[in-house]
Amino acid sequence: MMASERAEIDSAAALWLERMRGPVQDSAVAASFDAWIAEDPRHVESYALMASLWQSEGLAQAACPTRAGNDNAAGLDAADARHGGVWGRRRWFGLAAGLAALAVAVPLGQGLFAPTHTYEASWGATREITLADGSHIQLSGGSRLSVRLTPWSREAELEKGEAFFDVAHEALRGFAVEAEGARVEVLGTAFDIDVLAGGRREVRVYRGLVQVAGESGAWRLPAGTGLILDGAHVRSLEGIGGDRPGWLDGWFDAQDTRLDRLIERLNRTSRIPVELDDPQLGELRVTGRFEMHRPQEIVETLAAIHGLSWSRDEGRYRIGRQ
CATH class of the missing domain: 2.60.120.1440 (Jelly Rolls)
Incomplete structure (x- = not known):
């Protein structure tokens, strides 16, 4: 591969790295990035190199002399902010070209074919x-x-x-x-x-x-x-409180929740499954706080709220009409 072609790929990789470092990427940007990264194996290698160098001490050392030797750095950064990061991208082009020479010191293979x-x-x-x-x-x-x-x-x-x-x-x-x-x-x-x-x-x-x-x-x-x-x-x-969902502590807060939704969640924690004899019963609504590790108490409560019957047979709880 010619040096100019390598530099072009490295520059594109550097720009993508800068772009993908944003806090949240929309689906169009993500789709464009996926298309670019899958287009050529060299794109994968170059992006991985840029990512590795970004997180390394070498990048900071390479960037510091440039800033220290530029008396107008503060002014250029201000202009960069006004013009949408143009100077930042140019600086990245230079760094990408220079840092590409360090590729032999960066293990590119690690993670390129990461398993699922x-x-x-x-x-x-x-x-x-x-x-x-x-x-x-x-x-x-x-x-x-x-x-x-x-x-x-x-x-x-x-x-x-x-x-x-x-x-x-x-x-x-x-x-x-x-x-x-x-x-x-x-x-x-x-x-x-x-x-x-x-x-x-x-x-x-x-x-x-x-x-x-x-x-x-x-x-x-x-x-x-x-x-x-x-x-x-x-x-x-709205109004989601705490720092974690209640199910992690064994609770479920139902707010006008369909009965079949509650039972679906209950079956994730109960070792004894719960079933409705009539699927239409799933449309009934319930509000309350339920301790999911007590399935029989929940079944009894649901039956009492809606005037239903319940039984336990063949290794499961059944809820039906009276």
């Missing part, structure tokens, strides 16, 4: 996961999550169930979670995603800021708020 790890929690149990980047994830019973960490991205997919994410902050890599067509993107925060039957997804933010993108649009959610995506219907959630 899949985690599952069995019904009636929760599972705690610590990722290599220091992020902590807790899965509710019956949940399945896939995670892939690369030098330039942190991607996860919640295939089913519920997960609480306490994401380690990084200046370079964001953290994105796909959940049944919804995409949640953050840098460092704590949030909960619940994938329910019928494609309903619920997102609650406990710390920081997230962006949620779905088929109906995109929304930014600060701590204490949330969103319910149910097909084309979207509903905001």
Whole structure:
């Protein structure tokens, strides 16, 4: 490869690195980056090199002499702010060309073909996961999550169930979670995603800021708020308190919640499944705070609230009409 072509790729990689370091990237930017990174294996190598050098001491040492030797650095930085970062990009071009010569000292292979790890929690149990980047994830019973960490991205997919994410902050890599067509993107925060039957997804933010993108649009959610995506219907959630969801402590707060939704959540923690004899009973509503580790008490309470009958047979609880 000619030196000019190498320099062009390195410059593009440096610009993408600068762009992807923003706090939240919209889906169009992410799609453009994915297309660029997949276009040529050399793009992967160059971006990984830029990322490695950005986090190394070598970058700071390379940048400091440039600033120290420029009496007009403060003025140029002010102009940079006024003109959308043009000088910053030019500075990156120079650094990219110079630092590319250090490629032999940077292990590029590590992470370029990072595997996807899949985690599952069995019904009636929760599972705690610590990722290599220091992020902590807790899965509710019956949940399945896939995670892939690369030098330039942190991607996860919640295939089913519920997960609480306490994401380690990084200046370079964001953290994105796909959940049944919804995409949640953050840098460092704590949030909960619940994938329910019928494609309903619920997102609650406990710390920081997230962006949620779905088929109906995109929304930014600060701590204490949330969103319910149910097909084309979207509903905001307010007044989310605490620093973690109640299910981590064995509780569920129902607010005019459908009976079948409550039972779906109960079955994630109960080792004895709960079933409705008539699916139409699932449309009944309930409000209250339930201790999810006491399934029989919940079944008794639900039956009393709505004048239903209940029984335990064949290793399960059944709720039906009287």
